[in-house]
Amino acid sequence: MTVADITVALGQRAYGIHVGRGLLARAADLFAPVLKQRRVFIVTDSNVALLYLNPLSESLQAAGIQVGHVVVPAGESSKDFDQLARVLDAMLAAKCERSTMIVALGGGVVGDLAGFAASILLRGTNFIQVPTTLLAQVDSSVGGKTGINTSAGKNLVGTFHQPRLVLADTDTLVTLPKRELLAGYAEVVKYALLGDADFWSWLEENGAAATSGTEAGHAALRQCILTSCKAKANIVAADEKESGARALLNLGHTFGHAFEAEFGYDGDLLHGEGVAIGMTMAFDLSVRMGICPAADLERIRTHFTATGLPTTLPKTGRSAALTAEKLLSHMAQDKKVKDGAITFVLTKGIGKAFLTADVPPDHLRETLNSALAA
Numbered sequence: 001m002t003v004a005d006i007t008v009a010l011g012q013r014a015y016g017i018h019v020g021r022g023l024l025a026r027a028a029d030l031f032a033p034v035l036k037q038r039r040v041f042i043v044t045d046s047n048v049a050l051l052y053l054n055p056l057s058e059s060l061q062a063a064g065i066q067v068g069h070v071v072v073p074a075g076e077s078s079k080d081f082d083q084l085a086r087v088l089d090a091m092l093a094a095k096c097e098r099s100t101m102i103v104a105l106g107g108g109v110v111g112d113l114a115g116f117a118a119s120i121l122l123r124g125t126n127f128i129q130v131p132t133t134l135l136a137q138v139d140s141s142v143g144g145k146t147g148i149n150t151s152a153g154k155n156l157v158g159t160f161h162q163p164r165l166v167l168a169d170t171d172t173l174v175t176l177p178k179r180e181l182l183a184g185y186a187e188v189v190k191y192a193l194l195g196d197a198d199f200w201s202w203l204e205e206n207g208a209a210a211t212s213g214t215e216a217g218h219a220a221l222r223q224c225i226l227t228s229c230k231a232k233a234n235i236v237a238a239d240e241k242e243s244g245a246r247a248l249l250n251l252g253h254t255f256g257h258a259f260e261a262e263f264g265y266d267g268d269l270l271h272g273e274g275v276a277i278g279m280t281m282a283f284d285l286s287v288r289m290g291i292c293p294a295a296d297l298e299r300i301r302t303h304f305t306a307t308g309l310p311t312t313l314p315k316t317g318r319s320a321a322l323t324a325e326k327l328l329s330h331m332a333q334d335k336k337v338k339d340g341a342i343t344f345v346l347t348k349g350i351g352k353a354f355l356t357a358d359v360p361p362d363h364l365r366e367t368l369n370s371a372l373a374a
């Protein structure tokens with residue numbers, strides 16, 4: 001049995017994360033320890049299906065594992081009640097049983113949707129994450145948050161349901177568009193900025209290679225994924241249901257989600273791009289509050305510019321209509337609002353994030369207006 005690179009230590013629900021090349025071809029062996037039945041049902045999207053559904057299905061079938069599948073349209077809009085119903089209907093039509101393993105093959109959209117479906121199918125079935133975007137390999141496939149969006153907002157309906165295994169085949173990232181790779185890199189940077197200053201210094205040296213999409217950069221990219229998954233595994237093991245430290249993973253997200261809501265979810269602003277801009281704003285706000293060195297904000301802007309991460313909003317018709325008031329009203333609907341107060345992830349410097357609801361309104365407005373004017 002191959003030992004996992006990382007374990008998410010959750011007692012009886014502990015699971016392994018494998019990170020490396022050629023893992024789809026080895027899926028049958030890697031899946032074997034967690035399969036209760038030699039049968040799986042794959043959920044994937046229309047882009048990923050063309051690239052990786054056959055390789056994964058064939059490698060499983062060659063080992064005598066029966067494979068069913070359903071394909072949802074690519075894109076954030078598939079995280080909705082209609083696609084959830086379609087996926088559940090397909091699983092039931094295929095006569096999935098409680099012991100059938102559900103497999104999420106794709107990015108965060110597929111992972112969140114398939115994980116949610118698995119958590120409610122027959123009152124709960126097991127699932128495996130096979131993430132194929134960098135964002136999914138470093139963040140969404142680990143930690144068990146599943147869900148869909150509703151007209152009231154993003155990820156507002158869902159469950160905590162941990163996968164039984166995560167299999168991150170880094171070869172799949174070769175076909176990922178550069179813009180999606182960079183959006184995932186924003187989440188890598190997040191782990192460094194929130195709690196690991198040494199990792200940040202390493203990224204300043206190696207981040208450009210990791211995001212170059214070249215063979216030479218592959219080792220650095222794998223190191224980014226391993227370090228990120230270790231950081232996330234530790235946080236999830238300490239606070240699975242986000243009653244404390246896990247909320248630090250939302251660094252940049254309170255701002256980022258507000259921008260995403262205003263830009264829509266059709267590609268003008270990717271989740272990771274919103275997070276990148278949001279992280280610079282969290283540092284900007286911390287600098288304005290006098291708790292973070294301005295030099296750290298400059299290091300972040302320099303690194304983002306060097307790697308191609310955005311530090312300012314895209315210039316579209318939607319950005320022209322943005323106001324601080326609109327952003328504040330989205331932020332007030334954030335899932336992390338408690339007793340009407342927004343909890344922010346702020347920082348005392350690189351690697352030193354903390355949670356607080358105590359933010360001077362004037363400084364917050366200055367940060368918002370400065371982002372809108374940039």
Ligand code: NAD
Nearest residue numbers: 047074075107108109110132133135136140145172175176
């Ligand atoms: P995504 O799943 O939409 O994938 C991005 C695009 O890349 C899609 O068009 C997809 O078809 C395509 N794609 C995927 N793999 C590919 C590959 N290997 N080659 C070529 N194309 C490929 O987006 P994402 O950025 O992976 O995930 C974003 C989602 O993740 C959001 O819905 C967000 O809310 C969610 N998320 C969840 C968590 C969590 O903890 N559950 C954490 C962060 C983000």
Ligand code: GLY
Nearest residue numbers: 139143145246249
């Ligand atoms: N992506 C945030 C979390 O998993 O908690």
